[in-house]
Amino acid sequence: AQKVTQAQTEISVVEKEDVTLDCVYETRDTTYYLFWYKQPPSGELVFLIRRNSFDEQNEISGRYSWNFQKSTSSFNFTITASQVVDSAVYFCALSGGISGNTGKLIFGQGTTLQVKP
Amino acid sequence: EPEVTQTPSHQVTQMGQEVILRCVPISNHLYFYWYRQILGQKVEFLVSFYNNEISEKSEIFDDQFSVERPDGSNFTLKIRSTKLEDSAMYFCASSEAGKITPSSYEQYFGPGTRLTVT
Numbered sequence: 001a002q003k004v005t006q007a008q009t010e011i012s013v014v015e016k017e018d019v020t021l022d023c024v025y026e027t028r029d030t031t032y033y034l035f036w037y038k039q040p041p042s043g044e045l046v047f048l049i050r051r052n053s054f055d056e057q058n059e060i061s062g063r064y065s066w067n068f069q070k071s072t073s074s075f076n077f078t079i080t081a082s083q084v085v086d087s088a089v090y091f092c093a094l095s096g097g098i099s100g101n102t103g104k105l106i107f108g109q110g111t112t113l114q115v116k117p
Numbered sequence: 118e119p120e121v122t123q124t125p126s127h128q129v130t131q132m133g134q135e136v137i138l139r140c141v142p143i144s145n146h147l148y149f150y151w152y153r154q155i156l157g158q159k160v161e162f163l164v165s166f167y168n169n170e171i172s173e174k175s176e177i178f179d180d181q182f183s184v185e186r187p188d189g190s191n192f193t194l195k196i197r198s199t200k201l202e203d204s205a206m207y208f209c210a211s212s213e214a215g216k217i218t219p220s221s222y223e224q225y226f227g228p229g230t231r232l233t234v235t
Contacts, residue, residue: 031220032220033220033221035223037226042228043206043228043229044226044227044228044229045160045208045210045226045229046226047223047224047225047226050221050223052221091159091160093160095219095220095221096220101218101219101220102148102165102167102172102173102219103148103150103165103212103214103219103220103222103224104150104162104165104173104175105150105152105160105162105224106162107159107160107161108159109158109159110159110160
């Protein structure tokens with residue numbers, strides 16, 4: 001069975017602090033994909049990043065960076081120099097398999113990030 | 118930039134009534150999905166739809182639920198007889214995935230329809 005665990009329910013930081021959101025996944029598939037989505041207070045789900053299981057290279061996009069480690073089944077997300085606009089719920093998600101899989105996303109419980117001015 | 122749209126943004130209905138939630142996916146996308154999010158909880162997969170048929174459904178998606186693509190643009194979710202526990206935010210999503218490796222494509226989500234069953 002596939003599962004995503006985001007152990008941190010809520011994190012509160014002060015603006016300009018760095019913050020890391022943890023994500024641990026379980027899957028029996030050898031090919032799978034990991035995603036991060038942001039859900040701001042307005043409620044929509046905004047795609048942030050996709051990684052496949054064969055690409056363990058870390059990625060940086062502006063203040064955002066992602067650390068994928070297959071050895072620990074983790075796909076952590078770091079925001080550097082956080083800003084108030086980063087306040088949102090962040091979801092890690094997993095989609096697995098090759099042909100026959102329909103692309104359904106398995107979401108973690110989400111981490112609520114509050115950035116205070 | 119193309120986006121997924123959903124109507125209505127908020128639907129209030131009485132228990133036992135039928136509701137239809139509507140979605141317009143991004144025009145060149147082929148794979149469509151419905152998810153729901155009960156207030157304060159995680160997003161849960163309901164159903165995926167490809168080539169005019171359901172490709173996968175979760176245990177949540179029982180006989181009370183159905184999906185349809187009545188024309189070339191709309192994608193609907195029908196709940197035949199709503200229950201209190203159906204109250205949730207319902208998200209439609211689409212991706213440009215084809216039949217092969219749909220998992221590798223990001224899904225674009227609509228803004229959601231908040232369904233309140235009283």
